[in-house]
Amino acid sequence: MFVLRVIPLASLPATAPGVLDYFWSAPLPIGSVVRISWGRRQSPAVVTNCIDVRRAKLAVKKSSFALKPIDAVLIDTPQATESQIALAQWLATYYAASPATSLKTVLPPFFGKPKHRVTLPESPKLGAAVPTGTFVLTQPDTAIAELRTVIARSDGPVLIIAPERSTVEHLAHHLADTGPTVFHSGLSTTAHAALYRAVIAREARVVIGTRGALFLPWTALSHLVIEDPLSEIYKSESAPRYNTPDVARQLAAHHCARLTWISPAISTVHFHLKENGALRVVDHKPHWPTVETVSMEHERRDGNRLLLSRKAQDAILDAYEDRSPLLVLSARKAYATALRCARCHSSPRCANCRIPLRLHRTVEDMLVCYHCGAFHQVPKQCPSCASGPLKPAGTPGSQKLAEAIRTLLDRYGHSAGKLPILDGDLVRNERDERAVLDAFNAMGRPMLVASSMIFGHRYQRTFSTVIIPHIDALAANPDFRTNERLVAQLERIADLRPSRIIIQQWHDDELLDVTGRAWDKLYRDELAQRKMLRWPPYTRLVKLSVRHRDRRAVGRLATVGADRLRRAIDHMGATARSGTSILGPSNALIEHARGEWTQQIILKTSLTGERLPELLAYLPPGWLVDVDPRSIA
Ligand SMILES: [Zn+2]
Ligand SMILES: [Zn+2]
Numbered sequence: 001m002f003v004l005r006v007i008p009l010a011s012l013p014a015t016a017p018g019v020l021d022y023f024w025s026a027p028l029p030i031g032s033v034v035r036i037s038w039g040r041r042q043s044p045a046v047v048t049n050c051i052d053v054r055r056a057k058l059a060v061k062k063s064s065f066a067l068k069p070i071d072a073v074l075i076d077t078p079q080a081t082e083s084q085i086a087l088a089q090w091l092a093t094y095y096a097a098s099p100a101t102s103l104k105t106v107l108p109p110f111f112g113k114p115k116h117r118v119t120l121p122e123s124p125k126l127g128a129a130v131p132t133g134t135f136v137l138t139q140p141d142t143a144i145a146e147l148r149t150v151i152a153r154s155d156g157p158v159l160i161i162a163p164e165r166s167t168v169e170h171l172a173h174h175l176a177d178t179g180p181t182v183f184h185s186g187l188s189t190t191a192h193a194a195l196y197r198a199v200i201a202r203e204a205r206v207v208i209g210t211r212g213a214l215f216l217p218w219t220a221l222s223h224l225v226i227e228d229p230l231s232e233i234y235k236s237e238s239a240p241r242y243n244t245p246d247v248a249r250q251l252a253a254h255h256c257a258r259l260t261w262i263s264p265a266i267s268t269v270h271f272h273l274k275e276n277g278a279l280r281v282v283d284h285k286p287h288w289p290t291v292e293t294v295s296m297e298h299e300r301r302d303g304n305r306l307l308l309s310r311k312a313q314d315a316i317l318d319a320y321e322d323r324s325p326l327l328v329l330s331a332r333k334a335y336a337t338a339l340r341c342a343r344c345h346s347s348p349r350c351a352n353c354r355i356p357l358r359l360h361r362t363v364e365d366m367l368v369c370y371h372c373g374a375f376h377q378v379p380k381q382c383p384s385c386a387s388g389p390l391k392p393a394g395t396p397g398s399q400k401l402a403e404a405i406r407t408l409l410d411r412y413g414h415s416a417g418k419l420p421i422l423d424g425d426l427v428r429n430e431r432d433e434r435a436v437l438d439a440f441n442a443m444g445r446p447m448l449v450a451s452s453m454i455f456g457h458r459y460q461r462t463f464s465t466v467i468i469p470h471i472d473a474l475a476a477n478p479d480f481r482t483n484e485r486l487v488a489q490l491e492r493i494a495d496l497r498p499s500r501i502i503i504q505q506w507h508d509d510e511l512l513d514v515t516g517r518a519w520d521k522l523y524r525d526e527l528a529q530r531k532m533l534r535w536p537p538y539t540r541l542v543k544l545s546v547r548h549r550d551r552r553a554v555g556r557l558a559t560v561g562a563d564r565l566r567r568a569i570d571h572m573g574a575t576a577r578s579g580t581s582i583l584g585p586s587n588a589l590i591e592h593a594r595g596e597w598t599q600q601i602i603l604k605t606s607l608t609g610e611r612l613p614e615l616l617a618y619l620p621p622g623w624l625v626d627v628d629p630r631s632i633a
Pocket of ligand 1: 341342343344345346382383384385386387
């Protein structure tokens with residue numbers, strides 16, 4: 001008789017534990033698939049462990065319920081590798097997520113389907129030492145060189161992960177002679193399944209893919225490379241809300257693979273590891289353009305009330321005459337972040353999300369909610385006080401910047417025509433994105449207005465001059481990572497290899513000096529502040545959110561949740577008490593969306609391993625858990 005530990009693939013009632021034990025008359029390999037019952041519910045489940053009862057007598061005796069048999073064996077051969085299962089278990093613990101959700105994150109959508117059954121070789125013993133890796137600061141050309149070296153030196157499969165599909169395709173283009181196989185979420189099931197089998201058979205020597213490629217059934221891995229580890233795209237938005245670089249370290253550990261980060265910039269946490277000698281940092285990023293900062297307060301005092309400083313105007317006219325490629329990096333999308341009434345200062349807000357609506361200026365003016373996508377006609381006059389028409393307000397968006405450039409060129413008798421704009425509000429899919437870039441390619445005098453979306457094309461595009469009209473707005477979100485994010489954006493701009501960056505600064509007193517690239521001092525100051533305020537890397541952060549249709553009810557739920565956590569922390573002993581603090585409950589940044597109100601709690605904690613899920617298990621059902629959140633807002 002054997003005790004089978006399984007993770008169900010269907011979500012069972014909240015009362016069911018995430019991992020279940022059943023018994024069966026014959027041993028089954030890890031990764032095989034069975035059918036189990038829980039109450040009246042049935043579900044396929046994956047075997048994660050199989051123990052001979054004779055060796056588990058004590059466990060069986062101690063278990064609080066009588067072990068039941070599985071209903072049936074569905075597939076008696078492993079369909080998932082031990083590494084995939086271990087990754088799923090790690091995801092569940094580290095992100096305090098349900099094992100079923102974590103396992104489904106790892107397994108492909110065609111898992112277990114008759115047409116896609118696989119034959120897995122004996123799983124090698126998994127390594128346990130989690131590497132910090134080597135951090136290589138790169139620009140596009142040195143990044144490609146670094147990747148070539150990695151591939152040439154590897155004696156086994158190489159996996160290269162990049163944040164978005166465009167970068168994956170650019171890297172595959174540059175490395176075409178190494179015969180890479182590409183992976184991204186848009187792959188057809190057939191192509192995905194073919195790659196899945198090629199990885200099992202170790203035929204895929206070089207794989208370049210987006211984050212999902214980490215979950216392929218690797219049976220061996222020689223080198224794992226993460227491109228741009230600071231990219232926000234690496235943070236998954238659905239449970240278990242994993243962060244790709246952390247999963248990569250686990251996968252590298254399993255296969256004792258070498259781990260390399262190739263990155264335009266370093267983060268405060270990486271800097272901290274470097275300072276402590278725990279991370280090797282190599283600088284292959286010699287290029288740094290001339291950076292000129294213009295104070296718009298001075299410009300105003302000198303009588304220039306336009307959006308573009310005189311220096312920026314000259315640069316645009318020079319680029320027009322030289323036919324050299326120019327980029328204007330917009331900190332905001334669409335035409336304007338909001339419309340506002342000059343008299344009562346009210347702004348039209350989304351009925352669902354209660355956030356200010358953005359102004360889009362396409363064929364006709366339109367108000368759009370960037371959160372739920374709802375759109376509305378522009379009211380003829382202020383809906384609150386009817387005193388007159390509303391005016392664009394807030395930081396100008398990419399459309400307004402394009403308008404300002406066209407007006408400037410017209411003033412000098414240059415006909416610019418429609419400037420291509422690349423921003424996530426106006427470009428809704430890859431076809432639109434392609435159309436904008438084709439329009440830019442076709443220009444005799446190439447000029448582009450773009451949001452940070454352009455960074456996905458760092459390996460394929462260069463600009464002679466980059467203008468940042470609103471650096472203040474680039475560093476505006478109220479978060480402890482603000483400065484680090486600004487540095488990363490500037491380093492990504494440098495990857496577009498401009499010889500010159502012109503930065504317009506609207507508030508003289510606020511901004512850090514970015515001209516000289518003196519980041520070390522910045523990171524040391526950051527670390528000192530984070531230590532004082534107990535932010536990562538000195539603590540871990542967990543964002544907990546609860547939602548309800550009724551505003552008062554959500555307040556009550558949030559208070560109950562916070563109380564439960566406080567009592568649990570008391571109950572869990574000294575380390576939990578001294579190492580954990582609760583911020584909130586408070587309203588979420590978007591407090592109302594899709595008919596629901598949201599409140600949140602931020603946990604700062606030093607709890608690790610099983611201790612964090614143990615604490616969060618005290619929360620009533622229905623709370624969303626986000627460990628290492630992208631932002632605390
Ligand atoms: Zn008004
Ligand atoms: Zn909305």
